[in-house]
Amino acid sequence: MMMEIEKSVAWQRHQLATVERMQRDLARLTHPVIRAVGLCGVAYLASWAVVMVLGAAAEAMVIVAAVFAGALVLVAPAFALAVAVERYVRGRLEDH
Numbered sequence: 514m515m516m517e518i519e520k521s522v523a524w525q526r527h528q529l530a531t532v533e534r535m536q537r538d539l540a541r542l543t544h545p546v547i548r549a550v551g552l553c554g555v556a557y558l559a560s561w562a563v564v565m566v567l568g569a570a571a572e573a574m575v576i577v578a579a580v581f582a583g584a585l586v587l588v589a590p591a592f593a594l595a596v597a598v599e600r601y602v603r604g605r606l607e608d609h
Contacts (some may be wrong), residue, residue: 536602539590543595550585550592557581 520528562579564571 516591524588531604536606539598539602546588546591546595547599550588551585553581553588556587 557578560574561582563574564578567574
């Protein structure tokens with residue numbers, strides 16, 4: 514027979530406050546990465562739309578689209594890590 518030890522309400526509040534503080538601290542690092550990828554994605558799609566509409570006349574926009582596509586590829590691992598950290602911390606907050 515196992516005996517369960519219940520955590521006090523004060524201890525649970527302390528844990529929740531710690532996780533919330535950790536989320537705020539990590540958000541200073543993760544949110545800029547997420548925003549940068551979103552901005553690059555919007556710029557890539559907008560430049561690609563211009564290329565599709567103007568066709569061969571939009572040679573410069575092809576270069577712009579390629580630059581933003583390259584940026585997305587290079588930042589993808591940091592984006593994946595930022596999203597994973599955010600989901601983990603939010604999961605911890607939802608458990609409380």
